[in-house]
Each structure stands twice: as structure tokens, then as C-alpha cells.
Amino acid sequence: MSEKVFVLGGEQTDFQRNWTKEGKTFMSMMREVLDDALEKVGISYDEIKRLNKENKVAVFVGNFDAEQYANQGHLGAFLTEVNPALFGVPGARYEAACASGSVALDAAITHIRAEDYDLAIVLGVEVMKTVSSSVGGDFLGTAAYYEKEAKGVQFPFPKLFGKLADVILERYELKEERFMDALAEISRINYANAKRNPKAQTRTWFMNKEHAMARGGDNNMAVGGRLCITDCSQVTDGAAVTLLASKGYAKEYAKKTGRKFDDIPRIKGWGHRVAPITFEAKKLESVGDKYILPWTRQTVKDAYKRADLDVKNIDVFETHDCFTSSEYAAISAFGISEPGKEHIAIEDGTIDFGGKKPINPSGGLIGVGHPVGASGVRMMLDLYKQVTNTAGDYQVKGAKNGLMLNIGGSATTNFVFILGK
Amino acid sequence: MREIKTVTILGANGAMGSGSAGVIAAFGGAKVYMLARDVEKAKQGIEAAVASVKTDTIRARMIPGSYDADLEKAVAESDWVFELVAESYEVKEPINIRIAKARRPGTIVSTVSSGLSIGRLAKAYDEDGQKHYYGTHFFNPPYKMILCELVTHSGNDKKVTQALGEYLDKVLGRAVVYTNDTPAFAGNRIGFQLMNEVAHFAEKYADKGGIALLDEIMSGYTGRAMGPLATADFVGLDVHKAIVDNIYENTKDEAHETFKLPGYFQKLIDAGKLGMKSGGGLTKVVKHADGKREKFVYNIKTGEYDPYPKFDIPFIKEARQKIKESNYKAAMDVVKTASGFEADIARYFISRYISYSLSLVGEVVDTKENTDGAMGFGFNWVPASAFVDFLGGPKETIKLMEASKIPVPKLLKDAKEGKKFYELGEKLDARSLFKG
Numbered sequence: 001m002s003e004k005v006f007v008l009g010g011e012q013t014d015f016q017r018n019w020t021k022e023g024k025t026f027m028s029m030m031r032e033v034l035d036d037a038l039e040k041v042g043i044s045y046d047e048i049k050r051l052n053k054e055n056k057v058a059v060f061v062g063n064f065d066a067e068q069y070a071n072q073g074h075l076g077a078f079l080t081e082v083n084p085a086l087f088g089v090p091g092a093r094y095e096a097a098c099a100s101g102s103v104a105l106d107a108a109i110t111h112i113r114a115e116d117y118d119l120a121i122v123l124g125v126e127v128m129k130t131v132s133s134s135v136g137g138d139f140l141g142t143a144a145y146y147e148k149e150a151k152g153v154q155f156p157f158p159k160l161f162g163k164l165a166d167v168i169l170e171r172y173e174l175k176e177e178r179f180m181d182a183l184a185e186i187s188r189i190n191y192a193n194a195k196r197n198p199k200a201q202t203r204t205w206f207m208n209k210e211h212a213m214a215r216g217g218d219n220n221m222a223v224g225g226r227l228c229i230t231d232c233s234q235v236t237d238g239a240a241v242t243l244l245a246s247k248g249y250a251k252e253y254a255k256k257t258g259r260k261f262d263d264i265p266r267i268k269g270w271g272h273r274v275a276p277i278t279f280e281a282k283k284l285e286s287v288g289d290k291y292i293l294p295w296t297r298q299t300v301k302d303a304y305k306r307a308d309l310d311v312k313n314i315d316v317f318e319t320h321d322c323f324t325s326s327e328y329a330a331i332s333a334f335g336i337s338e339p340g341k342e343h344i345a346i347e348d349g350t351i352d353f354g355g356k357k358p359i360n361p362s363g364g365l366i367g368v369g370h371p372v373g374a375s376g377v378r379m380m381l382d383l384y385k386q387v388t389n390t391a392g393d394y395q396v397k398g399a400k401n402g403l404m405l406n407i408g409g410s411a412t413t414n415f416v417f418i419l420g421k
Numbered sequence: 422m423r424e425i426k427t428v429t430i431l432g433a434n435g436a437m438g439s440g441s442a443g444v445i446a447a448f449g450g451a452k453v454y455m456l457a458r459d460v461e462k463a464k465q466g467i468e469a470a471v472a473s474v475k476t477d478t479i480r481a482r483m484i485p486g487s488y489d490a491d492l493e494k495a496v497a498e499s500d501w502v503f504e505l506v507a508e509s510y511e512v513k514e515p516i517n518i519r520i521a522k523a524r525r526p527g528t529i530v531s532t533v534s535s536g537l538s539i540g541r542l543a544k545a546y547d548e549d550g551q552k553h554y555y556g557t558h559f560f561n562p563p564y565k566m567i568l569c570e571l572v573t574h575s576g577n578d579k580k581v582t583q584a585l586g587e588y589l590d591k592v593l594g595r596a597v598v599y600t601n602d603t604p605a606f607a608g609n610r611i612g613f614q615l616m617n618e619v620a621h622f623a624e625k626y627a628d629k630g631g632i633a634l635l636d637e638i639m640s641g642y643t644g645r646a647m648g649p650l651a652t653a654d655f656v657g658l659d660v661h662k663a664i665v666d667n668i669y670e671n672t673k674d675e676a677h678e679t680f681k682l683p684g685y686f687q688k689l690i691d692a693g694k695l696g697m698k699s700g701g702g703l704t705k706v707v708k709h710a711d712g713k714r715e716k717f718v719y720n721i722k723t724g725e726y727d728p729y730p731k732f733d734i735p736f737i738k739e740a741r742q743k744i745k746e747s748n749y750k751a752a753m754d755v756v757k758t759a760s761g762f763e764a765d766i767a768r769y770f771i772s773r774y775i776s777y778s779l780s781l782v783g784e785v786v787d788t789k790e791n792t793d794g795a796m797g798f799g800f801n802w803v804p805a806s807a808f809v810d811f812l813g814g815p816k817e818t819i820k821l822m823e824a825s826k827i828p829v830p831k832l833l834k835d836a837k838e839g840k841k842f843y844e845l846g847e848k849l850d851a852r853s854l855f856k857g
Contacts, residue, residue: 014850023641023857028747032852195594198847204567204594206447210478219475 002268002307004113006250007419009388010122010381011037012240015201015369018129019237026070026127029239031082034123037241042257043119045085051119052089056249058117059091062104062124063373066093068139070127079123097143097408098322100124101240101376102272102415108244109267109417118249124377125239136235140372143409145278158224158232160279160410161323165226167283167292168328172340180226182343183324184212187230189352190321190360194367196393201236201369224323231324233364238371240378262421265387268401269307269418271299279410290339297333299414300405304335307418311335314418315399316386317357318379320407321364330405331359353396361386361394376406376415383419423584425529425592429454429495431488431516432505433466437533440563441503443470446479448593453483454495460485473564488516496523503557505533508663513537517545524550529585531557535609536667539602540574551576555585558606559595560799568799569595574602596798596848598791604671607785608795609664611778612802615639615770616649617665618679620686622766623650627721629762630730632703637732638766641856642740642752644803652800654696654703658686675828676777685721694719704729734763745857752855753811757821765825771808772827775818778805779830789832790845797849807843807851814838 013033019025038044051057061075072078076092094104101124108120128136133155140157141150150156169179191207194200207230214220215228222228244267245253254261275295276282282293291297304310311334319334321327328346332339336350336357345351351359362368362382365375383402385391401420407413428445432438433455446453455470457463463485471480486495496502502520506512513532520530526549532542534556543554556572569589573582582599589595600606605613623635630637636648645652653661662682669680689695689702696702704718705726717726736759743752756767778792786792793804803811809818815836822829836842843851 014853017850017853022853022855023741023745024747025745028745028857031747206444206474206476206564208447208450208478211447211476214476214478217477219471219477 002266003247005109005267006245006247006264007267007380007384008043008243008245008250008253008264009037009041009384010240010242010377011040012199012374012378012381013238014199015236015238015371016203017237019127020129026066026072026075026125027078027081029127029237030079030123030125033125033239033241034079034082034121037243041243043243043253045083048085048089052085055090056118057089058108058111058120059086059089060104060108060120060122061091061093062101062122062377063093064095064097064100064126065139065142065372066127069130069136075125095373096413096415098320098370098372099376099406099408099413099415100373101378101380102406102417103413105242105244105376105380105417106270106272106415109270112244112246115246118246120244121241122244122377122380123239123241124371124374126371126373127237128235128371129237133235140235148278155223157410158227158323160224161325162225162227163279163283164292164323164329164410165325168325171292174340174343178343180215181213182346183231183328184209185346186321186324186327187212187366190364190366193353193361193394194363197363197368198392200363200367201234202363202367227323227325233322233366233370236369236371238369238374238378240374240381242377242380242384263388265384265419265421267417268309268420269303269305269416271302271306271414271416273299273302273414275412275414277409277412282410291332292339293329293333293411296329296405296407296411296414299416300333300335300403303403303416303418309401309418311357314357314401314403316361316383316396316402317359318362318382318402318404319359319364320375320405321360321366322370322407324366326407326411327359327364329411333405334403353394358396361391361396363394376404379404379406380417380419383417387420423588425449425451425500425588427452427454427499429456429499429502430466430505431456431492431502433457433485434462434469435466435505436469437559437561437563438505439466439469440473440561441505441533441559442466442483443474443479444563444593445503446470446483447474447476451482454486454491454499455483456486456488456491456495459487463487473562492519493523496520496528497525499528501529501531503531503533508534508537510537510541513542514545517542521546521550527553529553529555529581531555533557533559536605536664539572540576543574543576552578553581555582556602556606557589558608560608566799567594567596568598568608568795569593570598570600570606570608570795570799572600572602572606596794598786598794598798600786600791600795601784603785604668605664607781607792608799610668610781610785611774611792611796612652612800613661613664613668614676614679614777615774616653616661617682618676618773619649619770620653620683621679624683624685624721630732631718631721633718633730634732634763635766637734637737638763639770640737642737642744642756643767643771644808644851644855646801646854646856650703657696657698658690658702659695662686662690675780676773685719688724689719701726736761736764741857744855747852749811749852749855750813753813757812757817768821769825769827771812772822772825775805775808775833776822776827776830779832780828782830782832793843793845794849797845797851797854801854803851803854804843804845804849806845809833809836809842811851815842
């Protein structure tokens with residue numbers, strides 16, 4: 001499949017912005033990000049019109065919960081409000097909780113692979129600052145089994161990922177202090193990386209290891225078992241676009257824009273697995289397995305197999321660090337360490353910005369911010385930047401292949417993509 | 422990168438002192454001597470610093486002290502002495518003499534003055550001290566407002582300036598803007614020009630809606646979160662007066678007359694009505710017995726407070742709708758083509774703001790990116806250069822200026838058409854500063 005689907009780039013909004021405070025909506029966000037993405041990539045609305053005449057362009061919108069946050073559905077059709085060039089362009093909205101961006105990418109990849117379209121516009125979007133954090137926390141609870149895991153629970157997801165931290169600690173018989181230190185280091189790395197990213201939500205926020213270690217109290221409150229504020233990513237308003245293309249179109253595009261075709265990265269592998277939805281069921285199922293999240297590991301393995309690559313070939317990772325515990329578990333899922341030895345990869349600097357296997361040079365969800373439906377598309381965009389050497393101050397030197405893991409729910413929906421040249 | 426391990430803050434209990442100390446102790450990881458008139462006040466400053474950056478981790482490295490007992494010892498130990506005492510030569514100069522005596526060679530000393538001459542304050546020091554003396558104009562509250570105007574004077578050493586700028590930028594996370602030692606520097610000179618001239622127009626149009634009308638005309642669709650007169654009310658009319666008086670007395674530029682304080686401002690100041698901090702000024706909010714709050718606005722003609730009016734100005738409504746949809750150029754097209762005196766006023770002030778910002782390049786700052794940064798990061802106003810782009814480029818902007826009889830700055834005359842005029846886009850998305 002690595003010769004079928006190409007990534008031409010894209011753009012994201014500044015995740016520090018609060019669109020409600022600006023008096024703007026998800027529609028204005030879609031307009032800005034799409035205009036910016038097309039300008040950056042060098043594709044005009046006239047070109048979209050041309051492709052549309054032959055039914056060779058389509059739109060895939062990743063979004064989790066616009067109905068509740070913005071009182072609006074039918075987002076696939078909403079791009080027609082952005083620009084009349086999109087009249088007639090097939091478009092739909094895709095949803096898989098925090099992996100909504102990835103399921104939109106997956107649909108776009110599938111259509112391009114099937115040679116239905118030459119160009120796919122994948123737009124992830126979420127406006128979340130329309131409600132208070134407790135109301136928003138309740139909305140997010142619908143990504144779990146609401147009735148069993150979220151109803152009447154304040155901030156259900158920190159609690160679910162707090163349970164993941166508990167299971168890691170117990171199952172691998174880790175020393176609590178060492179484990180919590182490793183989680184704090186994950187937090188430190190993500191915030192430090194985000195400082196180099198001009199679109200990151202937290203780029204002006206204060207955070208260091210000392211603060212991440214100082215859990216408890218008013219300034220770093222416990223929100224889910226062992227996990228405190230510094231262990232959590234924070235929701236925000238944001239959108240991201242990536243443009244995917246067929247081989248033929250990518251070749252044409254390279255010629256038109258004076259780029260080298262060989263420099264355009266391609267999707268080399270993918271994986272998609274769904275684990276049992278409740279955390280309790282996941283926990284029970286994984287008893288006896290080396291991996292606490294075996295379906296996450298399986299998704300990574302599927303992607304490696306399809307790409308005919310392994311961890312040794314991957315130069316940079318973008319992972320779903322909705323909480324420090326989810327990034328911790330991802331380290332072994334990627335194969336960077338053995339399960340149970342993740343803390344060593346953290347302690348010895350392997351996953352740090354300058355390490356052998358850097359994770360989240362962008363800052364990840366903890367640093368960049370987590371506009372739920374946009375995160376998967378943002379990760380793909382960041383992989384694109386890394387493998388095309390255009391990530392600016394957060395460029396990982398010499399990155400050729402990148403892998404992203406985007407999860408929905410408590411590691412329920414798992415999506416992995418590998419991008420490289 | 423310059424290593425700054427120990428810092429002394431003078432004025433540790435003020436909002437700026439404690440906020441700046443919080444930033445230095447947190448981002449900089451420095452040991453900070455928190456000095457105030459007495460130790461109790463300094464201790465309050467430490468708690469305020471902790472609250473401002475929301476981390477208990479800095480408390481242990483903040484040491485309270487008083488000017489009388491601890492200044493010399495703290496200064497002698499420090500790599501940077503940051504003075505934030507009251508905004509007057511009478512207060513600052515004697516304290517500088519004490520700092521100068523206790524300071525080690527190489528120690529940086531800076532002041533947070535928003536208008537005093539840095540060169541004059543530097544005179545308290547020997548040659549090495551003058552070389553290391555700066556204005557570091559932080560904005561309030563320092564953790565959230567990341568602008569720092571780094572004000573240099575003729576006695577500075579470029580290498581030290583560069584090292585300090587790097588420290589402020591890379592370590593403390595400030596958006597550093599370099600300005601020359603001119604009255605009110607860049608941000609306040611531009612910001613208070615607009616605010617004060619808008620205040621004059623409010624008087625001129627007192628019959629048509631006065632203060633409330635002018636703030637409506639200059640509201641979010643012109644690229645600011647708060648109206649200029651609401652801003653004056655927020656900072657305090659006494660502070661406003663101090664800044665515009667200083668600029669009026671010490672500059673002679675094209676906008677000189679606009680810096681004269683309006684008579685009604687003085688009247689309100691004399692009556693102790695200084696703005697929000699004193700319970701009322703240009704506006705006031707009254708809490709009724711049923712708990713409901715009602716906003717009133719000062720009537721310049723009658724001297725009474727009237728209920729705050731609502732306006733229905735069609736072109737403003739239309740422009741706001743376009744901004745709500747992130748259609749900024751269309752919004753500016755509405756402003757450019759609307760008729761009526763309100764639209765004339767809007768065009769006049771948009772032109773004035775761009776023109777005045779760009780006219781200061783060369784005198785106050787070396788490049789327009791510095792004035793753009795000052796207004797974007799310090800005031801949350803759409804920077805002048807970005808406005809040029811939203812208006813459709815230099816030619817269109819010049820047309821607007823000429824129609825409003827505003828001088829066209831050379832920088833704009835020389836600008837290339839068809840090329841983006843705003844160059845800070847990667848650092849500051851100017852679109853985020855328009856409000857729909």
C-alpha cells in the first residue's frame with residue numbers, strides 16, 4: 001500500500017485560541033484552517049473545482065461531539081459554507097471519540113487506495129471552550145460506556161486513565177516512586193517540546209519537572225487516582241487539515257509546484273483495532289498478557305507488518321498522551337521497550353527530543369492541546385512536517401519515517417499510521 | 422546564554438513586582454530576594470507570586486526582606502536587580518544610588534518604568550553599571566501578558582543587550598520587543614495616543630453618545646478585546662494622565678496635540694473617580710438590592726452617569742458578522758465602504774493607528790516588527806502591519822489614510838504591493854485579535 005497514498009501537507013490552527021471568546025464558531029475555524037492549508041500546500045479552490053468536475057476530490061471531517069459542544073451536526077456538508085468551490089464535493093463527518101481524526105484519515109486513505117479520488121481533504125475539528133470544564137467532562141464521558149463509567153462521575157477520563165496507571169504499577173510490580181517520576185518526566189518532555197511549537201496551547205505555560213513531581217494541593221490537584229493536573233492533556237479549540245493524494249496526482253502536484261516526487265511522503269502502513277469498551281473489560285481481558293493494552297500493541301504490529309517496517313526503522317513518534325499513563329503504555333506498544341520496562345526508556349532519555357526514539361516532538365496532546373476530533377489529523381500533519389524536514393524549531397534531525405498512535409476512549413479505538421519517504 | 426541564578430526584586434508586594442518575581446522564580450528557576458518596605462509586605466508578595474504562576478515549588482526559593490535591612494546584602498549577591506518601586510524619579514533615584522553602591526560589576530539592573538527616561542535613571546551608576554542598566558517593561562499580569570519591552574539607552578553594550586534579550590526570551594518566555602529610550606517607549610506611546618484621541622472624540626460627539634459611542638465604534642471588530650476608553654478606565658485615569666502628560670511634555674511629533682489630557686478626564690481625577698479601581702470613572706457598575714448589576718457611563722455634558730446605552734449601527738453589525746465567520750477582508754471592505762459619521766470615525770482611527778505605529782519606526786524602534794509585537798502582545802490589539810494586509814495591502818491602506826487626512830508613513834509608501842506586510846504571523850496570529 002505504500003505506493004498508493006501520499007500526503008501533501010496541511011495546516012493547523014493555533015491551539016491557544018479560544019474561539020468563543022473571539023466571538024467565532026466552528027465554521028469560522030473550518031474556514032481559516034482550510035484556507036491556510038490550501039495556501040500552504042499550494043492548491044487553489046479553482047483546482048478543487050476542476051477535480052470536482054470529474055468527481056475526484058472528497059472531504060472527510062473528523063469530529064467527536066459538535067452536537068453537544070456547538071449544537072451542530074452534519075459537519076461533512078458544512079464545508080460548503082467555507083467556500084462555494086466545495087459545492088458538490090462529497091463530504092461526511094467521521095466519529096470515533098478522540099480517534100475521530102484518524103477514522104476520517106482512514107476513510108480518506110481507503111478511498112484513495114481504491115482510486116475513487118485523486119485528492120482527499122481531511123479536516124479534524126473540535127470547538128470545546130463553549131462550555132465549562134465540568135460540563136465538557138460530562139460530554140467526553142460519552143466516549144466511555146456512559147451509563148457504567150461516566151454517569152454522575154466528575155471528569156471520568158482522568159479517572160479511567162488513573163486506573164490504567166494503577167494497573168501498570170501493580171501488574172509490573174514497579175516501585176511507585178520510580179513510576180510516578182517517570183510519568184512526571186513524560187509531562188516535562190511534552191511541555192518542553194511544546195515550547196518550540198508556535199501552535200501549541202501550552203507554549204507560554206509554566207511547567208518543569210519539579211512542578212510535575214509536586215502532585216496534590218491547589219496548584220496541581222489530583223483528578224484521577226494517582227493522576228494530577230500535570231498528568232493530563234487539556235481540551236482546547238482547534239482544527240487541523242491534511243491533504244492526501246493518489247500517486248498520479250502527487251506526481252502531477254510535484255511537477256506543478258517544483259517539488260521532487262520522491263520528497264513527498266506516503267502512508268506506509270496502518271492499523272485499526274477496537275478493544276472492549278469498558279476499562280474493566282480491558283483489564284480482565286489483558287490478565288496474563290505481557291501488554292496491559294494488547295489491542296493497542298496489536299494495532300502497532302499490524303501497521304509495522306503492512307509497512308514491512310519495525311521499531312528500528314521509525315525515527316519519530318506522535319502518540320496519544322491524553323494522560324501520562326497512556327503515553328507510558330504506548331512506549332512498549334511501539335516496541336521501544338519491553339512491557340514493564342518503559343520507565344527505563346524514559347529515564348535514559350530515549351524518548352526525549354534529542355533521544356534515539358523521540359516521542360511527541362510537537363508537544364503531544366499534553367503540550368499542543370487536545371481538541372478531540374482534530375488530534376489525529378494534527379498528529380498526521382506533525383508526522384508530515386517531521387519526515388519532510390519542515391518542523392522548524394521542533395524538527396527531529398534526519399527523520400525519515402514517523403508513526404502515530406491515536407486512541408479513542410480508554411484505549412478502545414486504536415489507530416496507527418506510518419508515514420515516510 | 423547569560424546565567425541568572427539570583428535576582429533581587431524591589432517592590433515585591435505590588436502586582437507587577439510579585440507577578441514578575443513569580444515568572445523569574447518559576448521559568449528562570451532563580452533564587453529571588455523579595456524586598457518591600459517591610460518583611461510582612463514582602464511575604465504577601467511571595468504568596469501573590471505563587472498564586473500568579475500557580476506553583477508551590479517556587480516558595481522555597483523566595484526570600485522576604487526589607488529595603489532597610491536587606492537591600493545591600495541582596496543586591497551584592499544578585500546577578501539581576503529588578504526594581505519595580507513607584508513610578509517617579511523621586512522614589513527611584515535614591516534607591517538606585519543604594520543599588521549602585523552595593524552592586525557587583527556585571528550585575529544587570531533594570532526598572533519596570535513605563536515612561537521614565539532610562540538614560541536618566543542610569544546616571545546613578547558608574548560606567549559598568551550604566552552598561553548593565555535597562556528598562557524591562559513587563560505588562561500586567563506578567564504571567565499572562567508575555568510582552569517585555571527591553572529599553573536600551575546610549576550607555577548600553579550590545580553584547581549585554583543581546584544576552585539579556587536571549588534570557589528574557591528563551592528562559593523567561595517573554596515576547597521581547599527592543600525599544601529606544603523615548604517617552605513611554607513603543608506600546609504605551611501608540612496605545613495611549615489612540616486612547617487619548619478617542620477620548621477627545623468622545624467629548625466632540627458627547628451629544629451623540631460620547632464615551633459609549635466611541636467605544637462601540639472602536640470595539641472588537643477593529644481588532645481589540647476591549648474598547649479604548651474601557652481600557653483607560655481599567656488602567657486608571659490617573660495612570661492614563663501620567664502617561665499622556667509625559668508624552669505631551671517630551672515629544673513633538675505629528676500627533677502631539679492628541680496627547681493633551683481632555684478636560685473631563687482631569688475633572689474625574691480631581692473628584693477621585695479614577696476608573697474601575699476606585700468604583701467608577703468613565704463608567705461605573707451599580708449593584709442593585711436584587712443582586713442585579715447595572716452599568717452606567719459618564720455623561721461629559723452633564724457630569725452625571727447615564728445608563729449604558731446599546732447601539733444599532735448597521736455597518737458595525739455587518740462587519741462583526743463577517744469577523745464571526747472569519748472573513749476578515751470582507752469585514753474590512755464593509756468598514757472601507759460604509760457611510761455615515763460613525764464609519765468616518767472608524768476609518769479615521771484605523772488610519773491613525775496604522776500611521777502612527779509605522780511612523781515611530783526609526784525613532785522609537787528599529788523595525789516595524791517591534792511596534793507590531795508591542796501592540797499584539799502588550800495590548801492584544803491587531804498589529805498595524807497586519808491591519809495593512811486585512812485592508813487589502815499598502816495601496817488600499819494609503820487610500821484610506823489620505824481620505825482621513827492622516828499622514829502616510831514612508832515605510833508604507835515604500836512597501837511592495839502583493840507581498841505580505843505583516844511578518845510576525847508565525848508568532849502571533851493577528852486574526853485571533855479581531856472580535857466578532
